[in-house]
Amino acid sequence: MAKQPLFLSLLVPALSALLGCGSSPDRYMWSPPVNMSKAALIAQAKELLPGKRLMKEDVEKGTLEYDWEEVLAYFRLEGTRKKIFIKVENREKGKDVNAIGIMIRREVNDNIDDPIDPDKADWDDGGFDTDEENYILFRIVRRIAPDKGSASAEWLERQKLRSEYLRKVDEYADEKELPPAPAPAPGGTEPRKP
Numbered sequence: 001m002a003k004q005p006l007f008l009s010l011l012v013p014a015l016s017a018l019l020g021c022g023s024s025p026d027r028y029m030w031s032p033p034v035n036m037s038k039a040a041l042i043a044q045a046k047e048l049l050p051g052k053r054l055m056k057e058d059v060e061k062g063t064l065e066y067d068w069e070e071v072l073a074y075f076r077l078e079g080t081r082k083k084i085f086i087k088v089e090n091r092e093k094g095k096d097v098n099a100i101g102i103m104i105r106r107e108v109n110d111n112i113d114d115p116i117d118p119d120k121a122d123w124d125d126g127g128f129d130t131d132e133e134n135y136i137l138f139r140i141v142r143r144i145a146p147d148k149g150s151a152s153a154e155w156l157e158r159q160k161l162r163s164e165y166l167r168k169v170d171e172y173a174d175e176k177e178l179p180p181a182p183a184p185a186p187g188g189t190e191p192r193k194p
Contacts, residue, residue, distance in 0.1 A: 029130070034144055041062070041098055041140075049066065063086065072109065073109070077110060078115075079111075082107075083104070083105045087100070087102075087103075088101070106128060108123070109122060
């Protein structure tokens, strides 16, 4: 077995640390496109999150960033914090057809010595809170596009069916027979079988 030169063994960890390989890349959960301006969509999102502390708002770019919301716990890796990012992007050039995206970053407290002290918390990447992303996005879309027959109405109906199915799966978790899965969306894929 050949030995690696010392500079190579030091270079790889240094580059990984500089490039931030330990954190999850940004990814947003998107609504269907709607006929609304960026400012109107941003206003709807702000209205649905009144108890959250807004850190940055840029209506021109269509972005909102909220402050970390911490929940500390007595055991290592049970304390969490979440940060909400909202982005509005244009979907058709020259028209006010926009989609709203949401991303909720989650971090866990890795401090083993004193996990309930916020000053000593050691936050590590915990992925994303997809359940809360779905919930907030569902509420926003329900408010901005309640009309029947639109892409948003179809999206809402699929989200309702999905959440009802998941609730039933939770109820029947101890049973041997699971409820039937909802039909796939047109052009979509079959739901996974648990």
